[in-house]
Amino acid sequence: MEKHQLEDASNGIWMCYSHGKLIDTDENTYTAAMLLTWKHIAELRAKLSQELGRDVVLTPRDLAQVPLPAETLQFLSLGEENRIIGDAIANSCIEQIWGRELARATRDALIELLRNAFSHGKAANATIDIQASYIEVSDNGQQFDSTTLTGLSGGGGSLSLVALREDHGATIVFRSEYVSGQNLNRLTLVRKPADISSATPCSVSIDHTTMATLHHQLQTLTACNTIYVLLEL
Template identity: 45%
Template sequence: MSNRANFLEPTKQALAKRAGNSCSFPGCDAITEGPSSESDSSVSKTGMACHIYAAANGPSARRVNLQLSDAQLSEISNGIWMCYSHGKLIDTDEATYTVEQLKTWKVISELRARLWQQLGKRIELPPESFKCIPLPETKIGFESLGQENILIGEAISRACVSQVWGKPESQAIRDTLIELTRNAFGHGKASCLSIQIKPKSIVLTDDGTKYDPIKIFTENHQGGGFHSIDELVNNHAGSVYFSFHNDGNKNNYIFSIVSSPNDIKELTPCHIEIPREYYWEEGVKFEVAEFCDTVYVIFPDFFALSDALKLPVLIEEHLPKGKDYVFVGVDLSQRAIEIIESRVENIKILNYRD
């Protein structure tokens, strides 16, 4: 007699239908049911219902929850629909494919199926469709180079960064993580490095010598590190938040997706919010922590053209010196942006939609 908490047939059918009869593995989307050539009425099924928490507490089981009964383990909430190939993969490698990851895959696949049904067709959905879904928490560590490409690439894929944050953004972040890892060991003489994927951010930490990646733009050599930072900062600045700080012992690099000034305020203390009532008041000096090399200056709502004309005064008289500033607004007019750019050299502006 089996000790496995197997799914009942109605549960399997419901899992398949809720996933749109498609594999839930990130990037797969394989259709798992269709006509068979055996007869006019035969159906070919290539999907399987997999357990999120292991169906049995065996020697090789890793996704174990001893608090769940057999009945709970066989409920639909503990199942995910996969194609045979990926189903066998996650069942035989429970250490790599975690509970948090599988739960995220399931949420994405069922939301995708719902949107496909509403649209009446299968299409690649934009990341806005999944923006409320947190990334599954994951951590990988390194003590040397050699496997960084595959380990970082697979971690980003398993965490569904491409689906939730966007494919171009995911690729830019992946490339930068690889280059920062190589730099930490190759030039920074790091002895250990970790990459932690959190619900709303990705953090790389290493114990190498201090390295501010933005300063790479002042170097003559344009290697992989230069091109990865250039892509991230200059082509994705409006959607990807990227910051660096050294806490005295370690380098910390933070990546996240931002869609509003509020996201920036939640992510970093290195920001200055300009209240409307204090915007032009004489004698006001805004302060920011000394460790903040890059500071985000958040404009008040409905930033007007006359405000744009006076921005050089704000920079010269009210902001701390020696910082790299990024100015953030909501629904800035094109004319306001043109005025600012004509009066402040090399200014960085993020303009979010209302």
């Protein structure tokens, strides 16, 4: 950046001394994308509060156009996953953008997927990749379809994936696949029907003219554990 770009207000975020110092000394945790997201949400809240003459609490509907800031977490073993994932959920504004309950369900699911990768898959390393509209867990462990965990009974962390499916199945597409020696587990936020088609190949769209072909379409998706049927009225 040029000097005038660095000094421009668009490149600033205003903090107290303690938090400003914390951010300046830990740029790996507090990335530029993360800070810009914080700033954007704070400015939107301030703008609406000023216009309405009262304090405003933003909802996921207010932040529907705000992407998650990109962030990558690397893991070589278990032990600190709860803290690391919890901090990432908070710092990436997932509670504000996706909603508190969905963010907590996502946190629990990510912890379970990571533990499964190391404990059962014997992975040597794993990565959690946060992107604009999805979060993906990848690992180099033994091939395993994590969607089968949602069909298993019993306790433990697998219940977090069951809860994600049962409580948030209308807003999260959970996709598990094995590609080039990697287990890939992706949680994609759904805001409109078209997001489902983009998130998974295990979906079909039907209307009153194609209803008769539904059975045939479903037969072509035999490799899918979960199929999303989109009704176009």
